[in-house]
Amino acid sequence: MSTDPQPPTNYEAALAELEQLVQVIESGQLPLEQLLSGYKRGAELLAFCRGKLDAVEHQIKLLDEGTLKPWTPQ
Template sequence: MAEEGALTFEKALEELEAIVEKLEHGQISLEESLAAFERGMELVSFCQARLQQVEKRVEILVERAGSFAFDPFSDGDEERA
């Protein structure tokens, strides 16, 4: 994988989208397809790990009885279901 220190979630997602488009059009060789698929899987893994890191950090600070507590962030999906 490219230098992970320079890779951001946004760059990884952009590269992944380009790979998907390239694979969907099927105008590359089998070997190029395999290499693209492998790179895509690396990017998926990177993005999933990054999302998990961010999810763990996203907390809402709530003041309770003069002390502060952290509650997990909820995007409201539970309420919409």
């Protein structure tokens, strides 16, 4: 884990890094200091992903003229 991580370039990159980070943290192989920095990075990535998802949801609401229909899998 780098000491000065770069912001993710997009949602997919952030999600992939977050998934990889979770695997490393769950492995139990990190020293405590790296575990803490990994947790912090994970929180940053999660906030980034949530922000992107919120923005997309807002755009969908606008495109759907303010009436967001519940999604049901077919």
